[in-house]
Amino acid sequence: xxxxxxxxxxxxxxxxxxxxxxxxxxxxxxxxxxxxxxxxxxxxxxxxxxxxxxxxxxxxxxxxxxxxxxxxxxxxxxxxxxxxxxxxxxxxxxxxxxxxxxxxxxxxxxxxxxxxxxxxxxxxxxxxxxxxxxxxxxxxxxxxxxxxxxxxxxxxxxxxxxxxxxxxxxxxxxxxxxxxxxxxxxxxx
Numbered sequence: 001x002x003x004x005x006x007x008x009x010x011x012x013x014x015x016x017x018x019x020x021x022x023x024x025x026x027x028x029x030x031x032x033x034x035x036x037x038x039x040x041x042x043x044x045x046x047x048x049x050x051x052x053x054x055x056x057x058x059x060x061x062x063x064x065x066x067x068x069x070x071x072x073x074x075x076x077x078x079x080x081x082x083x084x085x086x087x088x089x090x091x092x093x094x095x096x097x098x099x100x101x102x103x104x105x106x107x108x109x110x111x112x113x114x115x116x117x118x119x120x121x122x123x124x125x126x127x128x129x130x131x132x133x134x135x136x137x138x139x140x141x142x143x144x145x146x147x148x149x150x151x152x153x154x155x156x157x158x159x160x161x162x163x164x165x166x167x168x169x170x171x172x173x174x175x176x177x178x179x180x181x182x183x184x185x186x187x188x189x
Contacts, residue, residue, distance in 0.1 A: 005179030010074050014167050017066035022164055024059035025125065025157045032150045036143075049136075056129035063122030063160075070118060070167075077176045078111070093174035103173050110166035117159050124156040 003011070035042070044052065082092040089096040097107040128149055132139065139145055 001184040003182050003184065004177050005182060006074075006077055006176050008182055009069065010171060010176045013066060013069040013074050014164065014171070017062050017069060018160070018164055018167065021059065021062040021066050021121070021125075022157075022160050024055070024062060025121070025153065025160055028056075028059065028125075028128070029150070029153045029157055032146070032153055036146050036150065053133050056132055060122060060126045060129045063125050067118050067122050070114070074176055075115075077178070078170075078174075090174075091178055093170070093176055096174040097170070106166070106170045106173050110170050113166055114163050114170075117163060121156040121160040121163070124152050124159075128152055128156070 078093045080092050080094075082089055082095050086092070089099055094107055094111070097103045097111075131145075131149060135145070139149065
């Protein structure tokens with residue numbers, strides 16, 4: 001089992017940071033919906049409040065890690081321009097996608113979505129973490145605030161889900177590869 005460094009960092013970006021971020025947003029949405037349908041809001045212990053705050057902070061950090069690794073590590077490899085006359089475009093994912101009419105849409109729609117919307121979900125989740133940590137009492141008392149928080153969480157979930165789907169499909173059609181090889185496991189034969 002081997003991966004190149006670029007494949008490894010792309011997997012970290014999408015599967016570790018992005019995947020856990022998406023799952024954490026989903027968990028937040030579920031909890032917000034659940035808490036809006038209770039007769040009496042749950043009272044957390046100080047330890048429970050601390051754990052909740054850490055969950056929100058880690059969730060926001062995962063979003064920022066996904067965006068920054070995608071923007072500053074994976075994306076430059078994706079956008080690399082091939083030298084003039086290059087016929088094998090497998091090392092140049094963007095050019096590979098754009099070279100074929102059947103895959104050009106993955107770049108023109110999918111990657112453009114990721115480029116323009118990537119920062120939206122972490123910004124929204126950071127804002128929600130702040131509101132949920134600092135405005136706990138107001139959130140319990142104000143149904144409009146609760147609905148607004150839920151609406152923003154749903155928007156972040158949808159934006160992140162679409163970006164994750166596009167990222168997986170783009171990487172399937174034109175994988176980011178190259179760099180030193182990392183051996184994860186050797187065959188016993």
